[in-house]
Amino acid sequence: MYKSYHAWFFLLPALVLLLVFNFIPAIWVILLSFMEYNVIQPMEWVGLANYIRLANDAEFWNALKNTLYYWFLVTPALVIIPIFVAVLVNQKLVGIKFFRLTIYFPFLVSVVVTAIMWGWMLRSDGVINYALSLLNLEPVSWLTKKSTAMPSLAMITIWQGIGYYMLIYLGGLQAIPNELYESAELDGAGFLRKQWHITFPMLRPVIFFVAVVSTMAAFKEFTLMLVMTEGGPLGATQTVVYLIFEKAFRSLDMGYASAIATVLFVIILALTILNRRFLDRETS
């Protein structure tokens, strides 16, 4: 029926695009990390110079530290909170669909609008500080103070991500056979015991999946930092990808930026392999 040239005809446009915008860039970024290139002058091979510079660059280590801090603030919260939310919205209640949609909606909002909205919420005379004042707490200038800037951005990320991970967990919850809960009920298990002994163990693969996905997302984040704090104050929200962006497109230090990108690439690859290993073990 089908000839093999048919297959290649259908595949061709996608393959060309993947080649030009995925494969070649993935190889080129590694090559570029051994070069010096500022777009104007021709590329120059510099060996490991970029990596040596990287190892001694306080800015890079600061960015890595900030990224880990952001990850530490965001990922545990996004692994744990949505489980409870999913259990909550998995009940048969009137209007539950409306609640699911409302909780999910922030995930669809662009980073620019999110930044605008939260910028106002977090102002020193904004709504958040008003809520604090009701509790007799002093107002905080969330985004311009070094100690609160990153936690504020993490809070926004959590706000935005809860609904997405909630839906993923909901899929996991709905795959748990109901008989397990019913037999536990016969044994006299209450709501919380059922969650602890059935829901959590059964959700384990999903929990791991969410942990990996949110970890990768945390390592790749930079637009939120770009539009809300520009990496500031005093570099407190400068993440690894933000540094790549800044070095490449503001300082035109393409080679050095590529070295940072290559390091990030290795981290992402390691996480992906870890994920695969775990999934293989779970399914076998």
Added chain:
Amino acid sequence: MFGTVNHRRAKTLYRRYGTKVVSYALLILLSLVMIVPFLWTLSTSLKGADEAIFSFPPKFIPEHLTFENYKAVWKTLPIPLYLRNSLILTFFGVLFPVFFSSLAAFPLARMEFKGRRFIFVLVIATMIIPVEVTMIPIYLILNKLGLIGTYAGVILPNAVSTFGIFLMRQAFLSIPREIEESAFIDGANVWQIWWKIMLPMVRPMMATLAILSFIASWNNFLWPLLLLDDSNMYPLTLGLYKLQGVFVSNMRYIAAGSIIALIPIMIVFISLQRYFAETAFSSSIKG
């Protein structure tokens, strides 16, 4: 005695309604946390020039509700232009990934040919290459192709989605063999089989992919930011970002612009909500 009876009644009452009351309380609280930023922005966009935006306590309901900001934004700021640009970019940002992914997934699912496994593994492998890593070479390639400052440059890096190919392949795999066999017997050619028989059968998955692409391109910020210099070409996201810097003083306008940017997302979300659960579930296969 009465005490125990009442106690027992209270317990059954709690069993029946208690968890419900607690659940609703938590759900309402959570939903409020989710929508307060939107409500605040909406409220700001409806406040007149003489009304303070930031007051203690904050006023969520404007004293004099007015649409003046929307009119002003529409007339004095390039919001209609940005909106048009966003629509153009989003049109291609939906069309291309859906079209190219549906094309490429068809042979991967339905045809036997040499190198099929290799190509499929290759496609899956690209899923782990994040754009944050490759944005520098992509920029340099676009530069070589002379696409800096063009919509083609903004559209092309996302014109095919590996995840989309993966999704569409899943959909094509579920179609029974007999259907295309009988079509072949009826004398249909490969193109007709794809276009007239296969595509109509995978429409739900195409819709899912279209929605994912719509959200992604409507919110696309990175490529417009890196590639577009001419402010007449800005889409709404980039335009708002730049305006926000200029109009720090007039937050009512920025609020109105933000609400305008949210409307298409809300329309798509509300009218196609049944697909969204699927998109989340299916993207959970992605890892």
